[in-house]
Amino acid sequence: MTFYIAQFTAKHRVVQVEQNSIFIWKQESGDIDPSLLEDKILRESASHFFQMVAGDNYPIAKEDIAITVWKTEPFSG
Numbered sequence: 001m002t003f004y005i006a007q008f009t010a011k012h013r014v015v016q017v018e019q020n021s022i023f024i025w026k027q028e029s030g031d032i033d034p035s036l037l038e039d040k041i042l043r044e045s046a047s048h049f050f051q052m053v054a055g056d057n058y059p060i061a062k063e064d065i066a067i068t069v070w071k072t073e074p075f076s077g
Contacts, residue, residue, distance in 0.1 A: 001026045001027065001028060001029075002026065002027065002028070002029045002074055003024060003025070003026050003074065003075040003076070003077060004024070004025055004026075004027065004032065004072055004073065004074055004075055005022055005023070005024050005072070005073060005074075005075035006022065006023045006024075006025075006037060006041070006069050006070075006071065006072045007021075007022055007069070007070045007071045007072075008020075008021060008022070008023055008041055008067055008068060008069045008070060009021075009067075009068045009070065010041070010042075010045070010046035010049065010050070010065055010066070010067050010068075011065070011066050011068075012050050012060070012064055012065050012066075013064040013065075013066075014064065015050055015053055015054055015058075015060075017050075017053050019045070019046055019049045019050070021045065021049075023037075023040075023041050023044075023045055024075055024077075025037075025040060032072050034069060037069060037072070038067040038069060041067050041069070042062055042065055042067055043062075046065050046067060047060055047062055047065065050065060
């Protein structure tokens with residue numbers, strides 16, 4: 001298993017705050033599937049970020065979040 005790091009931006013359709021962050025994950029060595037990575041970032045980071053920013057009175061739909069991955073590389077931490 002290899003650790004990887006990704007630089008990404010997440011934007012919500014309504015919430016006017018962007019998440020500019022990094023994401024670290026572990027996978028078997030090999031090619032990184034961009035759509036799987038975007039989905040993983042959405043589920044494990046971005047949806048939680050926007051829910052925290054929006055508060056309990058505004059439900060966050062995952063379909064309203066767009067993820068852009070700028071760069072990925074192996075990470076030795």
